[in-house]
Amino acid sequence: MSAMQPLSRLAPSPASGRAATLTPAQKAAIIVRFLLKEGADVPLERLSDANQTTLTEAMGQMRYIDRETLANVLAEFAREIEAMGLVFPAGLAEALHALEGRISPVTAARLRKEAGVRQVGDPWERIRALDPEKLLPLLREESTEVAAVLLSKLPVPKAAELLGQLPGPEARKISYAVSLTGNVTPEAVDRIGLSLAAQFEYEAPRAFEDDPVERLGAILNIANSDMRDALLSGLAEDDAEFGQRLQKAIFTFVHIPARVGPVDVPKITREVDPDLLRTALAFALAAEDEGLRASAEFILGNISKRMAESMREEIGEAGRVKPKDGEAAMNAVVAGIGALQAAGDLELVFEEDEDTEED
Known part of the structure; x- marks a missing residue:
């Protein structure tokens, strides 16, 4: 076989013809391959599992396309993009993300809970950002296996801090369970992250960001001294712990x-x-x-x-x-x-x- 023989005869491919003969999956594979080659960041993980599978199979079956076919596919893609007047978010999760801060937190939380959707993005990012006092109940209430996965996904200093706050026997059980997480699949870890994050996504929105002690303390700071003393005295009788905290905030x-x-x-x-x-x-x-x-x-x-x-x-x-x-x-x-x-x-x-x- 001559070294000058066309490459198309050495590695025949269904994509070596004109753009009109290509399937939508093959055209998508060409566009994705071109974008990746140019260094673009293509968020393929946002596609459904079925679409990711179809795209991967199409790329695996193709060998090469000529310059004319590439140009035709890119031109067709560009025409479709230019013809689009408006693009809406894909699904309720992305719609809620797009409207974040523009609809009431109460409505957003209700829609998210009713539809069973999560916040866009990696659930573990939100979990890692939580304060230790919010994570500690999860370690105590979830199963040992789930607690082990949670501990493994946290930053080392935070994981050590939480482990140190558990009773000895409980800490040893979770520590041993960590040694058994070697065969846990990424899918299982993602499902656990979704389940744990959901417990915080559906928290009732708070009308006030500041602690009640801080809010009342700021008011009493500039109140009449006689009224302030009378209120502090009364609050100390009604709720000694709250009154003591308020006294410190004054x-x-x-x-x-x-x-x-x-x-x-x-x-x-x-x-x-x-x-x-x-x-x-x-x-x-x-x-x-x-x-x-x-x-x-x-x-x-x-x-x-x-x-x-x-x-x-x-x-x-x-x-x-x-x-x-x-x-x-x-x-x-x-x-x-x-x-x-x-x-x-x-x-x-x-x-x-x-x-x-x-x-």
């Missing part, structure tokens, strides 16, 4: 020396309106509450000496401040500190931080 003018670093005080003087700051200091210095006086002295003691003396002179000339104006001015100072904290320009010190340092 930050008022009197807490400034304990929770604001001396180096951050000049930032407060730049953030808060000068008139409001002077009013707050004047009211606090004249108050019977020793805590308020201590906070005012703390602020004056951690700014420049010249600025502090100027403020003391102005405070002395201003005279008595009405309680209503004084409370409002002190709340403005607290709000200014909160704004600095939210912007990352100031970090409050809490009792837990101090305890950690002592340990």
Whole structure:
């Protein structure tokens, strides 16, 4: 056989003719092969199993096509793409993904649950992103085999942390089960991931992102001191644990020396309106509450000496401040500190931080 003999005679192929003689599967194989050769990222995993099988079989049966056939197939594909006016998501899962943030979370959760669809993407990505306190119940409630797969799919530090929180016998059972996961198929792991992720996908949407303690604490921070004290006292009687947490979340003018670093005080003087700051200091210095006086002295003691003396002179000339104006001015100072904290320009010190340092 001559070395110059056409390749088509050496390896005959049903795809070696014109584009018109090709099946849709062969045309798809040509387009995919061309895109892959050009370095394009083709998400074939999003096709159904049947379509992936058909495409793979078509590619396996083909040998080569001539340049004219390739050009014709690509031109036909381009014409079909250009003729498309609008493309909709494939299936309810992708439709929900496309409408995410545009329909209510309640409606999205109900549709997802009724149709039995999952979030688009790898379920294990969402599971790995969960906090350990949400994953721990799964380890305890699921079967040993499922727990072993879950542990194997987590980042090593998180898996070690979770394992350390389990009772000894339980941790040993799961650890032994991990040694038996060598023959688990990818399909089984994917099904387990879907099942576990579904438990979190169908959680009822929350109306408030912040913790109740944080929300109520922010309100009480700028509330009238008498009302705040009365509410804290009442809440402590109704729910001691909630009242204790709320007490820690409260930050008022009197807490400034304990929770604001001396180096951050000049930032407060730049953030808060000068008139409001002077009013707050004047009211606090004249108050019977020793805590308020201590906070005012703390602020004056951690700014420049010249600025502090100027403020003391102005405070002395201003005279008595009405309680209503004084409370409002002190709340403005607290709000200014909160704004600095939210912007990352100031970090409050809490009792837990101090305890950690002592340990």
